[in-house]
Amino acid sequence: MKLEMGTGTALRNIIGRRFGHGWKRPFSTATCDVENQHSANANTNAKSINLYSAINQALHIALETDPRAFVFGEDVSFGGVFRCTTGLADRFGKTRVFNTPLCEQGIVGFGIGLAAMGNRAIAEIQFADYIYPAFDQIVNEAAKFRYRSGNQFNCGGLTIRAPYGAVGHGGHYHSQSPEAFFCHVPGIKVVIPRSPMQAKGLLLSCIRDPNPVVFFEPKWLYRLAVGEVPEHDYMLPLSEAEVIRKGSDITLVGWGAQLSIMEQACIDAEKDGISCELIDLKTLIPWDKETVEASVRKTGRVLISHEAPVTGGFGAEISASIVERCFLRLEAPVARVCGLDTPFPLVFEPFYMPTKNKILDTIKATVNY
Amino acid sequence: MTFCLKNSRNIISKLKPKVGLLSLMKQSSDCCYSSCLNHSNHCNFLPVTATSPFVKQLKNPDSNSHKKGRFFVFERFESTTAEKQIASVPNGEDNQVLNFPGGKVIFSPEMRFLSESPSLHAHCYRVLDDNGQLIRHSNFIQVSEDIAVKMYSNMVTLQTLDTIFYEAQRQGRISFYVTTIGEEAINIASAAALTLDDFVFPQYREPGVLLWRGFTLQEFANQCFGNKADYGKGRQMPIHYGSNKHKYFTVSSTIATQIPHAVGAAYSLKMDKKDACAVTYFGDGGTSEGDFHAALNFAAVTEAPVIFICRNNGWAISTPTSDQFRSDGIAVRGQAYGVRSIRVDGNDVLAIYSAVHAARKMAVNEHRPILIEAVTYRVGHHSTSDDSTKYRPADEIEWWRMARDPVTRFRKWIESNGWWSSEAESQLRSSIRNQLLQAIQLAEKVEKPPVKDLFTDVYDDLPPNLREQEKLLRETINRHPKDYPADVPL
Numbered sequence: 080m081k082l083e084m085g086t087g088t089a090l091r092n093i094i095g096r097r098f099g100h101g102w103k104r105p106f107s108t109a110t111c112d113v114e115n116q117h118s119a120n121a122n123t124n125a126k127s128i129n130l131y132s133a134i135n136q137a138l139h140i141a142l143e144t145d146p147r148a149f150v151f152g153e154d155v156s157f158g159g160v161f162r163c164t165t166g167l168a169d170r171f172g173k174t175r176v177f178n179t180p181l182c183e184q185g186i187v188g189f190g191i192g193l194a195a196m197g198n199r200a201i202a203e204i205q206f207a208d209y210i211y212p213a214f215d216q217i218v219n220e221a222a223k224f225r226y227r228s229g230n231q232f233n234c235g236g237l238t239i240r241a242p243y244g245a246v247g248h249g250g251h252y253h254s255q256s257p258e259a260f261f262c263h264v265p266g267i268k269v270v271i272p273r274s275p276m277q278a279k280g281l282l283l284s285c286i287r288d289p290n291p292v293v294f295f296e297p298k299w300l301y302r303l304a305v306g307e308v309p310e311h312d313y314m315l316p317l318s319e320a321e322v323i324r325k326g327s328d329i330t331l332v333g334w335g336a337q338l339s340i341m342e343q344a345c346i347d348a349e350k351d352g353i354s355c356e357l358i359d360l361k362t363l364i365p366w367d368k369e370t371v372e373a374s375v376r377k378t379g380r381v382l383i384s385h386e387a388p389v390t391g392g393f394g395a396e397i398s399a400s401i402v403e404r405c406f407l408r409l410e411a412p413v414a415r416v417c418g419l420d421t422p423f424p425l426v427f428e429p430f431y432m433p434t435k436n437k438i439l440d441t442i443k444a445t446v447n448y
Numbered sequence: 449m450t451f452c453l454k455n456s457r458n459i460i461s462k463l464k465p466k467v468g469l470l471s472l473m474k475q476s477s478d479c480c481y482s483s484c485l486n487h488s489n490h491c492n493f494l495p496v497t498a499t500s501p502f503v504k505q506l507k508n509p510d511s512n513s514h515k516k517g518r519f520f521v522f523e524r525f526e527s528t529t530a531e532k533q534i535a536s537v538p539n540g541e542d543n544q545v546l547n548f549p550g551g552k553v554i555f556s557p558e559m560r561f562l563s564e565s566p567s568l569h570a571h572c573y574r575v576l577d578d579n580g581q582l583i584r585h586s587n588f589i590q591v592s593e594d595i596a597v598k599m600y601s602n603m604v605t606l607q608t609l610d611t612i613f614y615e616a617q618r619q620g621r622i623s624f625y626v627t628t629i630g631e632e633a634i635n636i637a638s639a640a641a642l643t644l645d646d647f648v649f650p651q652y653r654e655p656g657v658l659l660w661r662g663f664t665l666q667e668f669a670n671q672c673f674g675n676k677a678d679y680g681k682g683r684q685m686p687i688h689y690g691s692n693k694h695k696y697f698t699v700s701s702t703i704a705t706q707i708p709h710a711v712g713a714a715y716s717l718k719m720d721k722k723d724a725c726a727v728t729y730f731g732d733g734g735t736s737e738g739d740f741h742a743a744l745n746f747a748a749v750t751e752a753p754v755i756f757i758c759r760n761n762g763w764a765i766s767t768p769t770s771d772q773f774r775s776d777g778i779a780v781r782g783q784a785y786g787v788r789s790i791r792v793d794g795n796d797v798l799a800i801y802s803a804v805h806a807a808r809k810m811a812v813n814e815h816r817p818i819l820i821e822a823v824t825y826r827v828g829h830h831s832t833s834d835d836s837t838k839y840r841p842a843d844e845i846e847w848w849r850m851a852r853d854p855v856t857r858f859r860k861w862i863e864s865n866g867w868w869s870s871e872a873e874s875q876l877r878s879s880i881r882n883q884l885l886q887a888i889q890l891a892e893k894v895e896k897p898p899v900k901d902l903f904t905d906v907y908d909d910l911p912p913n914l915r916e917q918e919k920l921l922r923e924t925i926n927r928h929p930k931d932y933p934a935d936v937p938l
Contacts, residue, residue, distance in 0.1 A: 185742030192712020
């Protein structure tokens with residue numbers, strides 16, 4: 080399934096490199112050019128590749144451009160269980176790309192130490208479902224490293240990558256979306272890409288960002304999502320949401336694999352005369368409230384959708400913030416179409432998931448409120 | 449050199465015809481060789497001691513283990529040499545060898561479990577006796593008068609710092625304090641044996657390491673008062689020191705979380721080919737945390753130049769070591785992870801100094817982790833929030849404070865060398881005391897960091913949500929100034 084993006088997106092990509100919000104982000108040796116992915120420019124080399132290949136490209140570039148970058152985690156040496164780290168050990172050597180023992184708290188703790196010495200530590204957690212042993216290191220150490228030291232020390236070079244989300248048959252422990260736990264932690268960033276092209280640019284930004292980042296990769300899309308990905312080194316900005324479909328009747332907000340489901344719902348809604356605006360949040364913390372708010376001011380309605388269970392999910396934060404800011408503009412309650420409050424089931428996955436029709440029904444209910 | 453070789457030769461002569469133990473001997477002699485690189489160094493590093501389970505079984509006449517024991521060849525440790533040894537010895541009787549992913553093992557028809565604990569504990573390295581006199585035949589690194597006196601002065605300073613700051617907490621001038629009473633030798637002697645290029649990852653009972661490196665009494669006081677001169681910008685409780693210019697990473701209250709950090713840092717130093725190592729400290733309680741096990745395992749696998757120093761002081765708040773673990777202390781755990789380890793008398797300055805010195809050499813030159821278990825006693829309470837007489841006898845505390853004081857013990861040694869006197873003693877103590885009182889008085893008067901430092905450093909830069917929150921907070925402060933402390937500038 081290909082994710083198609085409208086012209087608004089193309090435009091956004093070009094200007095996406097703005098340095099607004101008074102925020103500076105030092106790049107290492109990256110280029111600042113953003114290629115319009117639809118241009119047939121002879122200088123643009125873009126190939127149609129899937130998500131894990133895009134991730135792989137980003138990692139190759141990260142290690143190539145920074146001799147102090149390392150990739151480590153369980154099974155990364157032979158290429159990784161999802162092939163994201165293919166070819167890295169051969170190319171950069173086993174002192175820079177190496178297997179770790181089976182121990183997530185060790186992976187992250189080691190990564191913090193490596194990052195604290197000024198290196199780019201790119202740690203892989205094999206499945207987001209297994210990230211919890213590292214939660215103490217992430218919350219109590221990585222997130223507070225700079226603050227508690229009065230900025231004498233930092234572990235900004237740390238990036239933790241983990242595949243997350245439903246895969247059709249993953250059950251309890253190969254399908255989780257734990258992003259909400261991490262969104263409650265000041266001091267780290269949480270980033271989730273929706274496509275191969277986004278993944279490469281966002282991952283490079285995360286790696287080069289001077290703050291510790293948790294990067295969740297939608298495993299459902301590793302093979303299924305195929306798109307044009309420029310071959311060169313490029314970065315996409317963090318904390319900037321993107322309007323990937325313009326509309327006027329209702330704003331939809333999501334991230335990762337869920338966006339393609341939401342897009343299908345938008346297409347169906349259009350047949351019923353409902354014009355939907357779809358926003359990819361991309362960075363969950365710190366998140367781009369301005370873009371979402373501007374859209375809701377236009378449409379007066381908002382629907383948030385994520386695979387993670389609805390209670391306490393990140394949709395709750397978005398909902399509360401939008402209500403605070405846009406209460407009088409809202410024409411209907413903020414809607415959330417999310418996973419159920421259960422462990423992720425196997426046989427019942429189709430019932431658990433926030434499907435296109437659940438979203439479509441909610442779009443109509445919200446618009447007709 | 450001679451001490452180590454003699455030991456291993458004795459073992460070798462007893463074991464000569466025994467196939468399986470060749471690898472162990474090679475291991476032991478290799479171990480001694482490398483630890484004896486410095487000719488003045490004779491530390492008794494594991495794995496070979498008189499108490500190791502293998503040797504014990506040998507001494508047992510009923511044991512058949514010398515013929516049929518199962519011994520692992522550690523390929524990475526021995527490379528090809530041990531393999532040659534195995535191959536060159538004729539296979540006796542039923543001795544078959546399995547080549548499996550972990551290495552070669554020799555089969556045994558006898559079902560023999562490894563004992564859960566040896567009847568003798570791992571030896572504890574010591575140089576000075578309880579009266580501060582050199583033990584006969586003790587092997588240690590010579591220490592110059594300058595270094596010895598500097599170590600002693602630092603120990604006295606640490607002791608005095610603790611006494612005065614503890615008092616300050618009792619008087620309500622600072623909110624919290626943690627003393628290092630009884631563990632001055634571990635703090636100062638280990639710091640003295642390291643170099644300033646080494647990176648330190650402390651738990652929280654190692655301010656002496658920072659003191660040795662040059663952190664001033666005023667800097668200590670500033671952090672405890674959380675004033676605007678505190679490098680931590682007033683964000684953390686007292687004693688959570690950190691100083692990048694001294695390569696001393698900021699203390700966090702969480703136990704053992706720093707241990708894997710040290711491994712990552714050590715790996716970085718190895719990659720940069722620095723003549724430096726990472727050092728991390730923790731208590732007996734900390735060794736129960738998962739992070740300890742994770743870190744030792746990672747250090748062994750990544751061959752990181754890191755020194756793990758465990759202050760086994762007998763107590764984790766109110767929990768005695770008998771409620772903490774059932775292994776023979778901590779040193780044997782290193783062995784389990786493939787980490788060279790030693791147990792040392794933690795109240796013996798010279799023993800700590802020598803052990804850390806040797807450990808550093810091995811760590812840096814051989815790219816290996818070393819575990820040091822420093823056996824000591826926590827004379828003070830866990831912290832100012834604790835009254836340890838509630839869970840241990842007051843006379844036990846007193847005994848350790850008086851009879852086993854590491855400061856007094858070292859003082860006896862330097863005095864016996866003519867390097868110290870009671871005049872020097874009283875002069876030092878009163879000078880330090882005055883400096884400390886002044887530092888406290890000054891730190892108390894300095895204003896706190898400004899409110900903006902509540903929001904800075906969460907990220908490298910202020911994100912929009914924090915800018916908004918700061919704005920709203922300032923509006924609230926304007927409306928209700930009396931809700932807020934007067935000593936925090938706006």
